[in-house]
Amino acid sequence: MCPSVPGEGSSTNPARPHHRASDGTSVRPDPVRPAGWQHEPPVVAVQRRTLRLLAAAQVLGGIGFGAGLSVGILLAAQVTRSEGWAGVARTSSTVVAALVAVPLAVLAARSGRRISLGLAWALATTGSVALVAAAQLADSNRLVASGLLIYGLGISGAGSAASLQGRYAATDLAAPEHRSRHLSLIVWATTVGTVLGPNLGAPGEALAGTLGLAPMAGPFVIAAVMLTLATGVILLLRPDPLLLAARYTHVDPHAPRSGTRAAMGRAWRIGGARTALVAMCAAHTVMVGVMTMTPVHMDHHGASITVVGLTISIHVLGMFAFSPLVGIAADRVGRLPVIVAGGGTLLVATVIAGTAGPSMARVTIGLFLLGVGWSLVLVPASTLLTESVPAADRTRVQGGSDAAMNVSAAIGAAGSGPLLGLIGFGGLNALSALIVLAAVPLLLRARRLPVRA
Template sequence: MNSTALSTTGSAQRRIVRTLSTAQIFSGLGTGSTLSLGSILAVDLSGSETWAGSVNTALTLGTAATAIPLSQLALARGRRVALATGLAGAIAGTALIIGAVVTGLFVLLLAGALMVGLASAVNLQARFAVTDLAEPARRGRDLSLVVWAITIGAVAGPNMVGPGAVLAGWLGIPALSGPFLISAAGMVIGAGIVALFLRPDPLLARRALDGDNLQPGKKSSGSWRAGWQVVREHPTARGAVIAVVAAHAVMVAVMSMTPLHMQHHAGHAAGHPDTIALIGFTLSLHVAGMYALSPLMGWLTDRIGAAKTVLAGMGTLIAAVALTGLLPSNMTVVTAGLILLGLGWSAATVAGSTLLVSTLTPAQRVPAQGFSDATMSLAGAAGSAAAGPIMAAIGFPGISSMAALLIVAASITLLRKTTIRR
């Protein structure tokens, strides 16, 4: 590639990073509100704590079900169309959740959460989209910047209870529907930014640079099977996917039950607005742990290697579930555990995603990325679904113990599949 092409690509990449980062700020509002209020709404509308994890399960199932279709759409039409379409579906899901709160229909709540999962699928695909034109030595940094941009929206989401209640009061609808109105507005803005400003399309530009003649609209392979075949043939890619999947399952399982655990601990004040606000604040700290230091995780990935950074993340996750499992009645310690849970997830996800991209050729990446995102989301759904019954049977410490076992198993697998120098 000549110097003019390099300069043009560098300018385009900087514009892509800015566009995706800005869009992520707004689109992150949707999942933040759903995650923070999901278990509470599920119990209120279903009447049973057994269904406490159902909203987060539906959210992650929605992400899993749409990750591969979005990757297929990206292969056929480019990243811009895929990301904007996903956000449009998530906006419709938010409207369904508002309808569920207004009508008290539990099934409508689950349908809305399922569609809001599209926003998570978009967030996941955006982190890979930013690597399409990234220089190999700066992939971790660029990927982490897009992940970091979710911080503002995702942290603000759980704290929309107060402003949302005011907005809902003006409109004469239930207070808990207010945060989702704000979420919908944020996703509308995010979709508009992607549709108008993600130019050039990073995936189509990558194809042009590589001499790939596949034109927009032409069918391409992006199925689950195609992604699995790519990952299966590369041991390092398998190790990266296993690590990302395990970290996500643990994070979702522990995080999704924390609001209910805090409600139990609050006792008679469980329904008090201050208790709900405290839950929102704790979840905000957890989400800040997930995203706020992601540039540091990207720097470490580029500096010391992706595999080492993933293992550091897994160690942080072990420390997190040790705190939540050993001292579950101490809310300060639980909060610290939730922050570490976010930090461990951040390291494992940023470095694991970078390791996956670095292992594969450009032609192999999009199918493998779709497979990784779908599997990651399915694991999150399984973790959330299992967390409710486990919580009912053996309590919050039981969830932490099982999470620790999963992380240890995944870390051993990563060490076996991956050259640690990477």
């Protein structure tokens, strides 16, 4: 008998398994006649509430850690008096995001999304508080300010990790035919934060003047408030979607199980999971590597800071704004076709950007398509990864994939600078295109893949 949802009715419909054809391939359940525990009214109600709370947390938290994208690098330059060290301090958030992804996933597997995501947003909150203090001490005690700066920018990576894992939380109770759509809604909610967060400079300075703080401290006061609210919203996730799903799929969160490394090893032997992992890491590496050096390339050709900012904003728009449409397409036509479309879009983007030369219009078009291609890969690949692995390994594999993505981002960001100097912006884009092409054989070998409950 299936468990009842606290405060709601009970479920009696067992999940309908997928079937195998005579050639051994898996056949998806008919989406026109859905069946399974995810369609029980109490579960549907919990899922709707979960999506609302996750979206709200993404918006609030995104505004919070988004401040570090622009104001954080300025504060780092002010404290360290060095652009080089400022870059190192800024990169620390990506490193921390990679380091905490797996522990957060393990915590989620044991205690649920509410505790895991809540802790991540709370840690990011302490980072914003530390950055307020760093701004205050920037002129009077640079040593202490530098320590607070590194901690603050580094631990803000926990917010980035929470934002990434929030998309997986949207799939815990989602029916197979709606997984991509629900996941994409949370990705789309990130748009608000990534647009508003980097623009906290002016209102932050005004707030700092009112509070009697250093001008650079103001944006992080706003960020701390937003991150605190995001933490509070996540703590409202009752019942916890992951723990509720575990009850229906008969996964005991307290039962002994192998670690993330073993779970990732098993996932790598599953065609769908392997395809998803490679696709996400390749797309993320290409996107971060090209995007990081685009402002430098534009500056070399005399572009104003306004034009550079507009180009990056259009790039971010491409990354997130169309994700609901991507999710609908992935649910209707399949995960693999949309991933392939994303790879093709990334190739077109690198060709346009790489051959743009001094044309800022072509660079902007290339960056926009780079964001769209990234979205076309991330949404369906995240869904494919989720439904390809057994429920007992799912959360750990999700955390492992996010860690791999962030490591890829760090490699892309660190390597793009030297590559720009060695082979130029065109060469950097050509190398990025080769990374995408390297994943093509894996996609071509992929067959019809199973959908898990």
